[in-house]
Amino acid sequence: PFSKLSNVGTTIFSQMTQLANENQAINLSQGFPDFMPDTELLDHVEHFIRKGFNQYAPLGGMIGLKEEIARKIGNSHQADYHPDSEITITAGGTQAIFTAIAAFIKKGDEVIIFEPAYDCYEPTVELFGGIVKRFEMKAPDYEIDWNAVKGLVSEKTRMIILNNPNNPSGKILQEKDIQELIRIVKDTSILILSDEVYENIVFDGKQHLSVCKYPELKERSLLVASFGKLFHVTGWKVGYCAAPKNLTDEFKKVHQFNVFCVNTPIQLALAEYMKNEGHYNSLNGFFQEKRDFLRKGLAGTSFGLLDCEGTYFQAVTYDKISDKSDFEFARELTVTHKVASVPFSSFYNSKLSENVIRLCFAKKQETLEQAIENLSKLS
Numbered sequence: 001p002f003s004k005l006s007n008v009g010t011t012i013f014s015q016m017t018q019l020a021n022e023n024q025a026i027n028l029s030q031g032f033p034d035f036m037p038d039t040e041l042l043d044h045v046e047h048f049i050r051k052g053f054n055q056y057a058p059l060g061g062m063i064g065l066k067e068e069i070a071r072k073i074g075n076s077h078q079a080d081y082h083p084d085s086e087i088t089i090t091a092g093g094t095q096a097i098f099t100a101i102a103a104f105i106k107k108g109d110e111v112i113i114f115e116p117a118y119d120c121y122e123p124t125v126e127l128f129g130g131i132v133k134r135f136e137m138k139a140p141d142y143e144i145d146w147n148a149v150k151g152l153v154s155e156k157t158r159m160i161i162l163n164n165p166n167n168p169s170g171k172i173l174q175e176k177d178i179q180e181l182i183r184i185v186k187d188t189s190i191l192i193l194s195d196e197v198y199e200n201i202v203f204d205g206k207q208h209l210s211v212c213k214y215p216e217l218k219e220r221s222l223l224v225a226s227f228g229k230l231f232h233v234t235g236w237k238v239g240y241c242a243a244p245k246n247l248t249d250e251f252k253k254v255h256q257f258n259v260f261c262v263n264t265p266i267q268l269a270l271a272e273y274m275k276n277e278g279h280y281n282s283l284n285g286f287f288q289e290k291r292d293f294l295r296k297g298l299a300g301t302s303f304g305l306l307d308c309e310g311t312y313f314q315a316v317t318y319d320k321i322s323d324k325s326d327f328e329f330a331r332e333l334t335v336t337h338k339v340a341s342v343p344f345s346s347f348y349n350s351k352l353s354e355n356v357i358r359l360c361f362a363k364k365q366e367t368l369e370q371a372i373e374n375l376s377k378l379s
């Protein structure tokens with residue numbers, strides 16, 4: 001009777017990582033790198049800790065880091081954010097998403113999400129009394145039917161949550177998608193929460209289209225990004241939210257009572273490290289090599305490769321191997337073949353199983369080689 005989230009269990013990422021550990025399986029489930037971040041970045045952290053920066057940061061974050069973020073966004077998307085009044089440093093992307101939803105969603109508000117959806121959106125909306133409306137994108141293309149999305153919009157729609165590039169499908173939004181979105185929100189007060197944590201992991205020369213590139217979207221958007229993904233430090237839990245001042249003011253009202261501020265020496269180290277743009281501009285190529293290595297390795301197997309335009313996740317189909325549900329198959333793959341993955345059904349409220357699993361390729365060469373070897377044995 002006291003549970004506010006009675007339908008929610010432990011996240012699939014924790015479940016699969018635990019199963020991987022129990023079975024000494026290669027963990028391609030939870031999305032995190034198994035290699036070290038750059039030592040230069042680690043040295044900066046040590047430097048600032050020893051120099052005495054060990055107390056609270058200002059509540060919105062260290063100004064030096066916010067200036068570097070504004071510079072990065074300006075260079076990448078020609079969008080202008082005022083570092084102090086329009087950027088907030090958060091404890092990772094997840095806290096930014098939680099805070100944005102907490103700040104704007106009231107009982108009865110409707111929020112549109114796209115599935116397969118990252119797992120934190122829906123429970124957070126429900127925690128604040130919001131109602132989730134879903135559009136299901138489906139294999140193999142995960143296309144969005146914008147007429148159907150328009151059909152989900154009502155007087156009560158308060159927010160649309162985007163995840164671009166999309167975790168887990170690896171799909172990125174095209175110009176035509178953005179134009180449809182602009183048409184849908186025009187003359188409404190709908191806010192956009194845009195989870196773009198994989199913005200710097202986009203392949204084949206394709207361009208990441210951030211909401212902040214488009215003035216009609218920027219004015220109503222909370223843009224979320226993450227240093228965990230950018231610099232291979234998911235455990236540091238530092239990210240940010242960029243939004244126009246009127247939205248940031250509301251965001252910060254919640255943020256100050258949620259975490260108040262986040263890790264001071266790490267913010268300083270990130271700011272120092274970001275001065276060299278090469279540190280994040282090289283990410284596309286770095287992960288494209290890993291993606292291609294995994295795809296090449298799996299090409300000769302019975303697994304089917306879906307497109308991967310961005311993120312560090314490869315979606316694969318297994319209908320030639322098994323007719324089990326994806327959850328059962330992922331479990332068996334971990335226990336018997338020692339490779340852990342994430343079943344796509346966990347990203348759908350309807351538990352839609354289209355025989356697709358997600359493999360994380362943010363891994364060392366040896367890890368990927370071993371995984372390919374194990375997966376090649378299935379047919």
Ligand code: GLN
Pocket residue numbers: 011013014029030031032167
């Ligand atoms: N973002 C990571 C993923 O998609 C997981 C983060 C988490 O474990 N909550 O796998």
